[in-house]
Amino acid sequence: MNIRILGAHNSESSSSSCVTFIIDDKLAVEAGGLTAHLSISEQRDIEAVILTHHHMDHVRDIPTMAYNFYNAGVHLNIYAMAVVNEVIRTHLLNALIYPEFQKIPEGQPIVRFMPVEPYEEQWINGFTILPVPVRHAAASVGYQISDTHGIAIFYTGDTGPDLAECWRHISPQLLMIDVTMPDGHEDFVVKTGHLTPRLLERELISFRDIKGYLPRVVAIHIDASHETEIREGLALVGEHLSIPIDVAYEGMLLEL
Ligand SMILES: [Zn+2]
Numbered sequence: 001m002n003i004r005i006l007g008a009h010n011s012e013s014s015s016s017s018c019v020t021f022i023i024d025d026k027l028a029v030e031a032g033g034l035t036a037h038l039s040i041s042e043q044r045d046i047e048a049v050i051l052t053h054h055h056m057d058h059v060r061d062i063p064t065m066a067y068n069f070y071n072a073g074v075h076l077n078i079y080a081m082a083v084v085n086e087v088i089r090t091h092l093l094n095a096l097i098y099p100e101f102q103k104i105p106e107g108q109p110i111v112r113f114m115p116v117e118p119y120e121e122q123w124i125n126g127f128t129i130l131p132v133p134v135r136h137a138a139a140s141v142g143y144q145i146s147d148t149h150g151i152a153i154f155y156t157g158d159t160g161p162d163l164a165e166c167w168r169h170i171s172p173q174l175l176m177i178d179v180t181m182p183d184g185h186e187d188f189v190v191k192t193g194h195l196t197p198r199l200l201e202r203e204l205i206s207f208r209d210i211k212g213y214l215p216r217v218v219a220i221h222i223d224a225s226h227e228t229e230i231r232e233g234l235a236l237v238g239e240h241l242s243i244p245i246d247v248a249y250e251g252m253l254l255e256l
């Protein structure tokens with residue numbers, strides 16, 4: 001399994017993009033930084049996009065992606081909970097902000113919404129995805145994504161603390177997890193449903209207690225204006241738990 005991170009942050013600047021990664025060049029996870037980092041032909045290789053929730057930093061490139069697919073006459077399959085599909089339908093592809101690509105061309109629409117349900121596995125062109133509820137300000141699921149070689153990753157999407165129930169449903173070799181803010185912002189992240197390095201440490205201890213091991217850990221959804229403090233906090237967590245914790249960045253390649 002090859003993972004290419006296109007966006008590792010929660011906002012956009014000349015050096016940061018909103019959270020998005022692609023697996024084996026064909027499965028996109030999130031659409032926060034999808035189009036700016038892929039050529040038109042690379043975009044057309046994407047067979048499906050899976051979305052965790054409907055916040056802007058995760059769905060913003062769906063309209064531009066759909067437009068490029070429309071020009072090519074290629075279908076864009078979006079896997080997400082019904083509520084996410086509904087928000088895209090009513091707020092983005094609503095014939096006001098952008099065309100209703102889920103209706104055109106008539107009879108063969110470009111965008112196809114494929115609803116997912118928590119805890120129900122789905123098979124997408126060689127991958128099995130398992131949506132597992134996490135703790136965020138909006139209804140949100142993380143995804144365990146497994147390939148046919150027995151490799152499994154879990155991506156939390158945006159989440160706050162208290163993930164014990166989530167850990168019981170997954171067994172990944174790689175955990176890609178929200179660490180949005182440094183430790184000084186704990187009140188803010190608990191209120192909005194994110195993690196700091198210190199909160200991550202608690203969640204990893206809970207993971208180890210429940211599963212009996214720790215997976216490789218990559219922190220993602222980093223707030224770019226606090227990145228230095230976040231990295232310092234994560235280095236300490238790595239020392240405490242005796243594991244390396246990587247921080248995702250645009251262009252990062254992970255091979256499993
Ligand atoms: Zn969010």
Ligand SMILES: [Zn+2]
Nearest residue numbers: 010055057158
């Ligand atoms: Zn977010």
